[in-house]
Amino acid sequence: MIQVRHLTKLYGDFAAVKDISFEIEDGTICGFLGPNGAGKSTTLNILTGYTAPTEGEVLIDGRDILKEAEEARRSTGFLPEIPPVYPDLTVYEYLSFAAQLKGIKKREREEEVRFRMEQLNLTEVKDRLIRNLSKGFRQRVGFAGALLGDPGVLILDEPMAGLDPKQILETRELIRSLKNDHTVILSSHILSEVSEICDRVLIISEGEIVAADTPEHLESASGAGTVLCITASGSLDRVLSAVRTVTEVREDNVTESESGVQVRVRLRDGEDLRLRLSEALFAAGCPILEMKQEKADLENIFLMLTDETGSGNSLQEDGAGSGSSQEETGGGSGQEETGAQKAAAADRGEERP
Amino acid sequence: MTAIYKKELRSMFTNMSGAIAIAVMLLVTGLMFRFYNLHNGVLTLHYTVSNSALVFYIVIPVLSMRSFAEERRQKTDQLLLTAPVGLLRIVLGKYLAIVTVFAIPVLVMCTYPLIMLSFGPETLLWDYTCLLAFFFMGCAYLSVGMFISSCTESPVIAAILTILFVFATQMLSSIFTMISGTALTAMLFLTALSVLISLLVYMMTGHYALSMIVLAGLGAACIAGYVLRPDLFSGRTESVLRILDFSTHFSDFAGGVFAIPNLMFFLSYAAVGVLLTIQSLDKRRWS
Numbered sequence A: 001m002i003q004v005r006h007l008t009k010l011y012g013d014f015a016a017v018k019d020i021s022f023e024i025e026d027g028t029i030c031g032f033l034g035p036n037g038a039g040k041s042t043t044l045n046i047l048t049g050y051t052a053p054t055e056g057e058v059l060i061d062g063r064d065i066l067k068e069a070e071e072a073r074r075s076t077g078f079l080p081e082i083p084p085v086y087p088d089l090t091v092y093e094y095l096s097f098a099a100q101l102k103g104i105k106k107r108e109r110e111e112e113v114r115f116r117m118e119q120l121n122l123t124e125v126k127d128r129l130i131r132n133l134s135k136g137f138r139q140r141v142g143f144a145g146a147l148l149g150d151p152g153v154l155i156l157d158e159p160m161a162g163l164d165p166k167q168i169l170e171t172r173e174l175i176r177s178l179k180n181d182h183t184v185i186l187s188s189h190i191l192s193e194v195s196e197i198c199d200r201v202l203i204i205s206e207g208e209i210v211a212a213d214t215p216e217h218l219e220s221a222s223g224a225g226t227v228l229c230i231t232a233s234g235s236l237d238r239v240l241s242a243v244r245t246v247t248e249v250r251e252d253n254v255t256e257s258e259s260g261v262q263v264r265v266r267l268r269d270g271e272d273l274r275l276r277l278s279e280a281l282f283a284a285g286c287p288i289l290e291m292k293q294e295k296a297d298l299e300n301i302f303l304m305l306t307d308e309t310g311s312g313n314s315l316q317e318d319g320a321g322s323g324s325s326q327e328e329t330g331g332g333s334g335q336e337e338t339g340a341q342k343a344a345a346a347d348r349g350e351e352r353p
Numbered sequence B: 001m002t003a004i005y006k007k008e009l010r011s012m013f014t015n016m017s018g019a020i021a022i023a024v025m026l027l028v029t030g031l032m033f034r035f036y037n038l039h040n041g042v043l044t045l046h047y048t049v050s051n052s053a054l055v056f057y058i059v060i061p062v063l064s065m066r067s068f069a070e071e072r073r074q075k076t077d078q079l080l081l082t083a084p085v086g087l088l089r090i091v092l093g094k095y096l097a098i099v100t101v102f103a104i105p106v107l108v109m110c111t112y113p114l115i116m117l118s119f120g121p122e123t124l125l126w127d128y129t130c131l132l133a134f135f136f137m138g139c140a141y142l143s144v145g146m147f148i149s150s151c152t153e154s155p156v157i158a159a160i161l162t163i164l165f166v167f168a169t170q171m172l173s174s175i176f177t178m179i180s181g182t183a184l185t186a187m188l189f190l191t192a193l194s195v196l197i198s199l200l201v202y203m204m205t206g207h208y209a210l211s212m213i214v215l216a217g218l219g220a221a222c223i224a225g226y227v228l229r230p231d232l233f234s235g236r237t238e239s240v241l242r243i244l245d246f247s248t249h250f251s252d253f254a255g256g257v258f259a260i261p262n263l264m265f266f267l268s269y270a271a272v273g274v275l276l277t278i279q280s281l282d283k284r285r286w287s
Helices: A040-048 A069-074 A091-101 A106-119 A135-147 A165-181 A191-197 A215-221 A236-244 A274-283 A298-306 A322-351 B002-014 B017-039 B046-064 B066-073 B077-081 B087-109 B112-119 B124-151 B155-178 B183-205 B208-228 B236-244 B246-254 B260-286
Strands: A002-011 A014-024 A029-033 A055-060 A076-079 A153-157 A183-188 A200-205 A208-213 A226-232 A254-257 A260-267 A288-295
Touching (some): A014 A040, A014 A055, A014 A200, A014 A208, A029 A040, A029 A191, A040 A055, A040 A076, A040 A153, A040 A183, A076 A135, A091 A106, A091 B002, A135 A153, A135 A165, A183 A191, A208 A215, A236 A254, A236 A260, A260 A288, B002 B017, B002 B087, B017 B046, B017 B087, B046 B087, B046 B124, B046 B155, B046 B246, B066 B077, B066 B087, B066 B124, B066 B155, B087 B124, B087 B260, B112 B124, B124 B155, B124 B260, B155 B236, B183 B208, B183 B236, B246 B260
Parallel strands (some): A076 A153, A153 A183
Antiparallel strands (some): A002 A014, A200 A208, A226 A260, A226 A288, A254 A260
């Protein structure tokens, strides 16, 4: 169990992390998402006691990471962003050293190191100097080091970075297999990784948590829902009035381009307006050139929450004018943010004992 | 602690720094021994050891520069500082490993007096006092070098600063004659020192008001003392700078005077270096 209360970290005047609080229950895999520079690594470094927070506290299984450092660290395994491996040691030497640091008794040490090397497919390289290993292998050596002594809490900073697709699959399986008796927090800026294995997702942006929920909830509760994207020929006014006979649509969701007028209609759950819209548009003399449904996935939510001005926004498609599109996402993100923050608050409220 | 000690010892030989340090020391001291004792027939090791202090310019930075700077550069400090091991044990483990490597050539040097036994009156006690002084001075330097290494991310910068420190502490005794001993100089020197101390306080605590209070207090004490009792100040510059004067303490010690204050001088440098290293590591956590 990881409890984080009112964590703030200042570097000079710059707040890398601003008053964040969350809790992660035992047996949970929690994804920690955010763009580069959002404060992910800072937060994880604080969780492990490598950096001290300016304010706030971190409890690992009820023990303060700074005041009861040794006990708290004993139940924590940490894989930093850059694996902390010594290039002038062999894999086996490194892991035995790390095992000694963790206070694993001599009798069990060899067995434990051997087991972890097998678990991460390192046995074949065990006598090679880490200096000569590829990034993926180093990453796995670091991971094996974090798993030594089977700590109850695992803090993994971008565990999949630098791995090839096969290794990513293996690592993902490994993390999933750890789930039952471990609490895992893993950071990433790649969403597909997180949405597949995590039970909960924390999204952090500019040092603040902007969402905390399960991936499924985030997808539905964000209000993004399904978007119907229609491109029709004809003038903007005629298309807009035809669509408005069927459903509400805001002006900024309509854009005109060379390929036609594009309208984005937000659908409520289970609503299907395709037939009625095509009839209305056809009747108004605006034949439909293209119609497609987009489901807002975690990727979109992530971008909405973390990227307010979002020029690279994935909602922007089909050559829509960037100005109006930005407005659209800007307005959308406002709504989403409050929704998700409410969700986050509710989440925290429930979990607080 | 033993884990860090063993690992450190091993990596000092895989990355050559240990081997280089030992080779340089054996080469230089061997040449000195050959020149003074075997060739010119000096009956004690005093000259050999005193002149061998030159090797500190190479050996101390080579042994100490990587200790923490390299860890920080490679980000391996994240392993050490998040392991369930206290800072004292981490620092001591590393320090003892460096000292062990340094002790190897000193142990070899311990055979020199035995060789000299074959040609004349015994001065064993004096010789071993010399070697002890040499060893303790090295330990003091290594401790300071380790502290310097813990303050920076670059082993090269650590090495340069360490060499500067060795240079300053070795050369100080020769510039004492050039320092004016008047009370006014002492007052100005002490005031400048107060500014330095308050700057240090500011850097350590980040507390502007506190550093100003320290500065005002020390500065006022200096000036008031100078006005009221100028006689107290004469010669004080030298006595303050003596804190940094390794060479005089060493030559007293190596001159055959096994004086506790000289021994304590080097031991306290070693202890302060270790403590400051712990402080420096702990402070980085908070900055």
